[in-house]
Amino acid sequence: MPGNNKSSKGLLIALTIICIWLLSFVLLMQWHFSFKNPLAYLAVFWMMHLYTGLFITAHDAMHGTVTHDKKVNTIIGQLCTALYAVFPYQKLYIKHHKHHKNVHTDDDPDFSEKGFLGWYVKFISEYLSWWQIVLMAIIYNLLKLWISEANLLLFWVFPSLLSTLQLFYFGTWLPHHGEHTNKHFSRTQSKNHFVAFISCYFFGYHYEHHETPHLPWWKLWKTKSVGH
Template sequence: MGLLLGAGIFGAWLATLVLALLAEPAGWTPAALGLVIALRTLLQTGLFILGHDAMHRTLVPGRQRLNDGLGRLALLLYAGLPYARCRRHHLRHHRFPGSRLDPDFRRAIGDGALRWYARFMGNYLSLGQLVLLLASWLAVAGGLMLLEPRQALAVPTFWVLPLVLSSFQLFLFGTYLPHRGDGSSPAGRHAVRSLGYPHLLSLLACYHFGYHREHHAHPGVPWFRLPQLRGHVPHQHGHGYGPADDSRPLRPGR
């Protein structure tokens, strides 16, 4: 199931990118423009979710080489991210959530969302990756200009902007809201919390990663099965729930 859904996300991301880049610029209405940007943002986020599941070895369970290869491809297409480094950082996040060893957590209680977001992105993006992204965008934009000068505007509109919006989406629903705390945990303690959105909204928000306590409790469960865990993970304070590299599937109803 994970591989089939992954193939669908990969295919839809590529198809919508090509179609959007080649569409007639004058043919877009504001409503169509907004809808396609939203769809491209959701699919862009989906690439990272596939890379994330690959980090937990749940994208293609039992076939580590294929799993890691697809994870590398997903993160490369997402933003030129290096799979090995992202995996090291993410597994540290699972082992030490909310501590100084957690690369995704804020440094101080008073840190605001923007400072936290900037540090979060700095942990995953490097100058070399930014150069690679810029070179890719300029190369494609240059090719489109040969067809129609205005066509080059499709690159920032349908490729760059969805990536930026996706990074906010992942940070907001996958890191900031689940890990910021709500004042109910004891002073100095960190508590992972779930967002409790309805099923469709949970899917659209960030591929069910609003079920964040469930994910930390069972990191070996892929994104599309997280809703099955609702109500099976007790609310608790503290730093973590289980091993970050546990890829054993959870039986339905467990």
């Protein structure tokens, strides 16, 4: 029974993030905003954070930590990657586990010896394909039939792009660039749970994630030790 409760909690958290993203998307697509309104730019970062939440939820699904039901776990992962940018979940699943198995080596799809920009481009190219770009362009042009282009750009396109930078910076660049002396070739954010959540759903506690990949993002803060 305790295991079922934990599984239900993880699924509830995942569904909450998905529902908040969907509700925010629907409302913001209907908003007759002004570019002079500072709330519009706050909404961009709100959506960016929710996009990151979608990806982090998919990431948990890849580790089987959303729910103990494998089929439901996969469905949640597929839904989140589809909403994020029609990413093929299985491709991300394979590459992410390859990252954990071969971290900081030539076989690590997330690793590069290039500088920040070059690494970011390489990181994106590992996961983005031309058919995705074409499909997203089709979806964009279809949505334009009913939704203002300004709303689409400001609250759909830009937040998703910013989210890729957020995920890369806090989840790949900061923890994995440079030299390392630990077995996970990873550093970690200083212990500040508020900052860790706001920055990337505790994903900055990256050494801890590699040490305990079986834990969902919302439990990761509990593993944070003073020593790292």
